[in-house]
Amino acid sequence: MERLSLTPFGSQPVSAGLLATQALADAKSNVTSVEKWTLFRDLCTARATFSVSDRDLTVLAALLSFLPDDDLEDGRPLIVFPSNKSLSQRAHGMAESTLRRHLAALVRAGLVLRQDSPNGKRYARRDASGTLRQAFGFDLRPLLVAAQSINDAADATRQAETERRVLKEACTLRLRDATKLREYGSDVQPHAANWDHLDDVLRLLQRRLRRKLENADLAEIKDKLAGILDTVRAVFDTAETEKMSGKDAENERHHHNSKTEAIKYEQESAKPVDQQCHTTMPLSLIRKACGDLTVFGGSEIRTYPDIIRNAERVVGMLGIRSDIWGYACAQMGPTDAAITVGFILEKADEIQSPAAYLRALTQKSKYGRFSTGPLVMSLLNRANSMAA
Template sequence: MQNLGWRKPTPGLVAAEMHAQVGEGLSVPKSKAIIAVKKVAAHIGMKPAQLMLLDILFAFSKPQDWEQGQRPFVWPSNQYLMDQTGFSLPALKRHLRRLGELGLISFHDSPNGKRYGHRDGQGNIVEAYGFDLSPLAARAGELEALHQKIMAERAQQQQLRKELTRTRRSIRARLVEAIEGGLAGHWKQLEREFNEILSNLPNSKKEQGAMKVALEKLTNLYHIIEELFAGALDLPSTQKASSEKITENTNPSQLKIEPHIQNTNHSHLNCKTKPAVPDNLPQERGFTFETFNQVCPNYIKLATELCGQLRGWEDLKSASQQMGLMIGITPDHWNRLTTQLGIYPSAVAIGLTYEKHIAGEVQNPAGYLSGMAKKAQIGTLNLGRSIFARLSRDKNCAV
């Protein structure tokens, strides 16, 4: 067994040495090795202090040390590492041992416990005692595969949460419409079942199994409500058959339910039903996307950097939830806002609030947006007036 530097052999340290031997037979670029571990650092239990320490050790290695048949040894002194990190000696030793236990470095000390090394005229290591970074050469592929798996799981979780949100909003809109419209049916009982499912939704994003079960329950409830709703309105049988076909052929993971847009000016009790219309686009409220760009240049610039080029209202809508996070707007707050204002007006409201926040005009963005939602409920919110007032002010300032 390789000398582990006066340390008691543990399964982690022994495994690290075995990885080091494998890494000697590989040619892995230095940049690939460090990027691979950084991508999954938090997932494998690394703390920021340990990642910083590993970065410093990497800086001592040279590109040729990572070629096949070589082992990237580094031999900085404890004093140098303490100066660079600010660690005390006990803390430094603890973090170094943790890197070894994680299988990221191996220890190769001289018989007297000193670290030193020599290179030949071509810069290749001919003798060295210190830290061996070879385990990362052996594990770079493994860590990259782990990162891909994490990204796939994260994307699946995000999609699942989107399905939950869409289904939940569709059910709530139908229940409100049926109850307020006085439609015949056991709507209160369905509302209780709906609230019970919501109360048992998992709080942790990691509980994917529980989220799938909740989505399946909500989907089944949605179809029950739609069938009862259609029956109460006495819709044509062909429309019912279409709904039943969707129920039979669609499983919960495939279901795509668009949120229902409630029209408060017309009753569904009328015999003639009108097709649902999307939220009013902002240009229908008196301003264009180009005008919005002029009024909110800082918002557009950051949104472009984070989400890509914004070519119109659809791109703005897609970027708005992520941009809301920049000013403390949680996903739940965003969902409530879109319910109260509509999707496109919410996107405009986020942009205006962001612009005012960085200008120092708004100290509490979440509270400001809640105030806008209250104005919308009583019919006094006018986004067009806000847009043109800000545009006029900016032009006056320019003059």
Template sequence: METGIITTPFGRRSMTLGMLASQVAAGEIKPDQSVDKWKLFRTLCEAKPLLGITDRALAVLNALLSFYPKNELAQDNGLIVFPSNVQLSLRTHGMAEQTVRRHLAALVDAGLLVRKDSPNGKRYVRRDRAGEIDEAFGFSLAPLLARAEEIEQLAAAVMAERLHVQRLRERITLCRRDIAKLMEAAVEEDVEGDWKALYQLFRDLVEGLPRSPTTAQLEQLLDELTALRTDILNRLEVRVKTTKERGNAYYNERHIQNSNSDSTSEFEPGFETKQGARPEQDNRRGGVTIDEKRHGAPDQPGQEERQRGGSGGHDDAGGLKSFPLGLVLQACPEILAYGPDGVIRNWRDLMTAAVTVRSMLGVSPSAYEEAASVMGAENAATVMACILERGGHINSAGGYLRDLTRRSEKGEFAIGPMLMALLRAKAPAGRKAG
């Protein structure tokens, strides 16, 4: 059994106040105090960062605990183990004896072990006639038992800190994803702002984080990213409100100006006829009505305009001139596959197909909405059909459509030459409208 006397180390090893404090603490163990050695070891592994010990030192401690005969560390069972360095080397899977000695010293310095050296520095045990341990020299595990509650508290603190860091990293990851996608949407929708500078600021914040950041650094980064995300959201909300107000204006205008039951507003917002334009039936541009025949209307659309000497690209109201549906489908047969049931019978079907093609080509809704408001819904659908037909020659369908919209606003764009070029390229083999 242990004598409870303060012992000093053998040989050249000096006595320190830390060793003395560990021995004093080990002498204050309660008589009935006990703890499962393996549960305590697992807790010790969790508290490792705060105790200042390495995983190799823990491997040596694990070997020492394996020499303790009982699962419960208790004063009554004796708390001294006395394996040789050779035995410890075997239990630590071949660790060099010099390394074993170094980690034993680290465990003593950390206050987890107490040396009880024999007069000659060897580790051994003396037994009485009954075979019970009378006196043992080696390493005392008493500090582990005495500090069991402290070790549990340290382990809980480490686990709480680890969980806090994990949540910080998760929130930073979500914030980074939000910022990247919101900025991408802002650039695609042409929202006003210096997005290049904001993106550079975003990259500087992310790349400025060290490989192994502290909790304070993670918290600071999260605050900065949150502020940046809030700024971007505010800019986008302003754009959304502006677009919504403009959409409401278009909606009211459609009720006043356009009574056409075949409006395309159910597919995309804002695809109504321009104010002042005359509404026409879906099949009007593909043929001539009976009343027009009676009054001597020209057989071919556009003939009357040519007789008046008007421009081939714009109508009298200054908007883009529309062309017959049959001519559009003959020049752009690829659009037929995207119509309802693979057939386009009227302008409504063409506009439905254009919405599908717009999504497929990656054209943003705002770009198509702007084109429809400037050119008219039917002309915007015609332009989308032409873009689909020339898809292999256009790098960015959205950018190309926005450019045509701007040119149309200035009166510098006409659909006729585009259709004629496609017709010439296809020769007489174009498909007709179904």
């Protein structure tokens, strides 16, 4: 339709934004047709990018509802001309003064364009056959022109939201592990570290996580929690090393391996294993919690690779197929998968289907909702309650 005027009705001045919106409405569209409600949902997702509020979008939805076609199609009339009363009814009874404010916001955002009549009213002119010849109201063509930008912004927003959710889940799991390890450490090794200071740090991080944070802030918290877990693990491992240091000679006397066997063991330990330790749990706690893994695995657990080798020896005994075990290693990381197998071995009397149980935990790990910390801590708590 031909535009008869570029200037707004009444006392409203011409602005650079108005002229830019006029140019956008006249620009060539990258898409010839788009489903209006799909585009609207994308705009709702990316509304921060276009600086519009949820109330602005309520008014835009009301405007779209007056367009008889489901698609915004280039070359077809895209001007709607409802009265303020009709528009207010479809905007859930919004007051006319509020309605005008949100309509102005949509125009400023370049999403709709006013087509003012000589007297400022909204109406349409038709010929004798009833064909629409001229309409004065709100032109929705800027939406069609901006469709690709809206879609791209929505995709970027969804991706950022997915990343934020993954980061938040990782922070929550690490915070839970660190908190439980601090509680356990303050009970069994009260003088090994400044547990009160660690408690203060964790509470501050927990308070920050209650707010809605940007991805960069969540990544920072995740790194801080990783550092805390490394520190806690080092405290436990150091304490365990000091505890065992006085028994080294005795331990050596109990091992009557030949020189050839010792060399073989050293070579196996030196092999590059595709099992980098991604677990947050200290080795000493894993060894204490998963005692059956040492018994049935056939070798003493001294390093993280030992946990994996022992787990590989017992998965068949538990009825876990190699493909299920391999998938668990791929999703969790070999170390966490081995710890999970150790937990299943400890609970073998209670778990009816170890393979199904491992597969379920692997799926949770795939979506970032799994940590080995609670498994290990539950075994330790059970051992402490039995000892008491």
